[in-house]
Amino acid sequence: MEPIPCVNCGTFFIPRNCKQNYCTKAECQRARKAAWQRYKLKYDDDYRTQQHLSQQKWLQTNPGYYRSYRRRNPDKVKRNRALQTIRNRRKRHCHSRKNLADNALIAKMDARKFCHFNMVGQFYLVPVIAKMDVSKVNIYTISNRYL
Numbered sequence: 001m002e003p004i005p006c007v008n009c010g011t012f013f014i015p016r017n018c019k020q021n022y023c024t025k026a027e028c029q030r031a032r033k034a035a036w037q038r039y040k041l042k043y044d045d046d047y048r049t050q051q052h053l054s055q056q057k058w059l060q061t062n063p064g065y066y067r068s069y070r071r072r073n074p075d076k077v078k079r080n081r082a083l084q085t086i087r088n089r090r091k092r093h094c095h096s097r098k099n100l101a102d103n104a105l106i107a108k109m110d111a112r113k114f115c116h117f118n119m120v121g122q123f124y125l126v127p128v129i130a131k132m133d134v135s136k137v138n139i140y141t142i143s144n145r146y147l
C-alpha cells in the first residue's frame, strides 16, 4: 500500500487497510477517538443519551467541578463564549430559512490525493468551525520525503 498523509498530523504512513486515516502516534489516535465520539454524539441518539446519563452521574459525585474548571481556565471560558455566540448566530440563521438541509455544510474528511510529481508543498485545510461567513482553518504542512 502507498503511504498516505495522516488526517491529524499530516505525516505520511503506510496504512494497514484502506479505512485507516490516522497514523499510530498517541496524539493522532486520541484525535481519531475524539472525532469518532463527536460523530457518535451527533448522530447516535442512544449513545448521546448514555453519555449524558454517565456525565450526570459523574457530576453528582464531583460537585463544583465545572465551577473550579472555569476558574482555573479563563481562556477556555472566553473561547467557549465566542464559539457559543457563533453557534447561536448559526442557529438563528438556520431557523430563519425554510430549508435547513441547504444550510448544512458538508466536509469530506477522507479526501486525499497522492502526488507522484515534485511539488513545493501541500496543505490540507481542516475546518474547525463550519460557518457561512467565517472560514477558520488549520493548515498542516505535509512532509514531502516520499515525493
Ligand SMILES: [Zn+2]
Residues within 6 Å of the ligand: 006, 007, 008, 009, 010, 011, 022, 023, 024, 025, 028
Ligand atoms: Zn498522525
